[in-house]
Amino acid sequence: MTAGAHRTAARARAATTLLFVPGDRPDRFGKATAAGASLVVLDLEDGVAPDRKVYAREQVVTWLAEHRECAVRVNAAGTAWHDEDLAVLRERLCTVMLPKADPESTRTAAKLLGMLPVLIALVETARGVLDARQTAAVPNVHRLALGTFDLAAELGADPADREALAAARGALVLASAAAGLPGPVDGVTADLNNELQLIDEVRNARRLGFTGKLCVHPKQVPVATEVLRPTREETHWAQSVLDAAGSGGAISVDGRLVDKPVLDRARHILRQAREGIGT
Numbered sequence: 001m002t003a004g005a006h007r008t009a010a011r012a013r014a015a016t017t018l019l020f021v022p023g024d025r026p027d028r029f030g031k032a033t034a035a036g037a038s039l040v041v042l043d044l045e046d047g048v049a050p051d052r053k054v055y056a057r058e059q060v061v062t063w064l065a066e067h068r069e070c071a072v073r074v075n076a077a078g079t080a081w082h083d084e085d086l087a088v089l090r091e092r093l094c095t096v097m098l099p100k101a102d103p104e105s106t107r108t109a110a111k112l113l114g115m116l117p118v119l120i121a122l123v124e125t126a127r128g129v130l131d132a133r134q135t136a137a138v139p140n141v142h143r144l145a146l147g148t149f150d151l152a153a154e155l156g157a158d159p160a161d162r163e164a165l166a167a168a169r170g171a172l173v174l175a176s177a178a179a180g181l182p183g184p185v186d187g188v189t190a191d192l193n194n195e196l197q198l199i200d201e202v203r204n205a206r207r208l209g210f211t212g213k214l215c216v217h218p219k220q221v222p223v224a225t226e227v228l229r230p231t232r233e234e235t236h237w238a239q240s241v242l243d244a245a246g247s248g249g250a251i252s253v254d255g256r257l258v259d260k261p262v263l264d265r266a267r268h269i270l271r272q273a274r275e276g277i278g279t
Contacts, residue, residue, distance in 0.1 A: 148187030
């Protein structure tokens, strides 16, 4: 992997907020980039009407020529636009988000794209959830993300129902950890005017092990970023644990046993605070 590919992979792995912008709205590309999201996702799929797909692809390719730090969500496997989306992105130094991801479609896309693109697998079907561990193990996959709306529709559930999607969220967290990937990216909060709901949903996802959030409006970005960041209390605890463990061996901090797993968690929290949530 080249130095540029390493940087692209690091950006995808560390991204806390991923902001969608329709691929057929080039007038919004710059505004989305200025919104402060960790990663802007130029959308060729749900955000673009069928008769605008080709135009959107053209605009995205033009933008990528000078803005490689963006990601592109392609159309799903089996659609009329999927293969051409992959063809124009082949060997480009960018992040590609694959919708409706499962092991088979992800492996096929990875082969068609070649060695350079970094993949984010957007898991949004029951099959995708059950096979998430295999998808996470596909070469070039650096992150899993959860598509709650499509998954909930398949399950006949409300996408805001935490209990209905709890198993799916847990599956992605476990699959990511087993593959050595950062925590996955949680799905969209649809109510753009309900900041309290957004905060609550991000907090819940973070407790489960998610380290990122899909956003559909720039005003969601700073809110999600703040909630995903380790709190002052967490960083203080982590630093105190590492300071106390300087002498080595099992110790006690505030009456609690501190051993290797606790030290690993403390180091992880400080790394999140220093370098980015997803690393």
